[in-house]
Amino acid sequence: MATPSADHNHDYQRGAMDIQEQASTYNAFMALTKWGSLALVASLVALVVWFCTPAGFLPGFIGAVVVTVGGIVLLREKPGAH
Numbered sequence: 032m033a034t035p036s037a038d039h040n041h042d043y044q045r046g047a048m049d050i051q052e053q054a055s056t057y058n059a060f061m062a063l064t065k066w067g068s069l070a071l072v073a074s075l076v077a078l079v080v081w082f083c084t085p086a087g088f089l090p091g092f093i094g095a096v097v098v099t100v101g102g103i104v105l106l107r108e109k110p111g112a113h
Contacts, residue, residue, distance in 0.1 A: 065106055066106070069098075069099065069102040069103070069106060072098060072102070073095040073096075073098045073099045073102070074095065076091070076094045076095050076098050077091040077092055077094060077095035078091065079091070080094050
């Protein structure tokens with residue numbers, strides 16, 4: 032069995048690779064996570080208020096709208112963030 036040598040003759044040069052695709056994938060994943068979490072929280076608020084309290088559908092829907100609007104205001108991309 033050959034032992035790996037410490038002398039590596041590769042074409043790899045640190046920092047020379049184009050990482051635009053990786054950066055785009057990361058940004059898309061983070062955006063989906065952020066907005067998906069907001070959608071999940073708004074849905075949970077609506078369903079909990081609708082089914083777990085005597086308030087009913089309309090207050091649950093209003094609560095979900097308030098959470099959604101607040102989340103959009105807080106989570107939107109700020110100018111100059113990149």
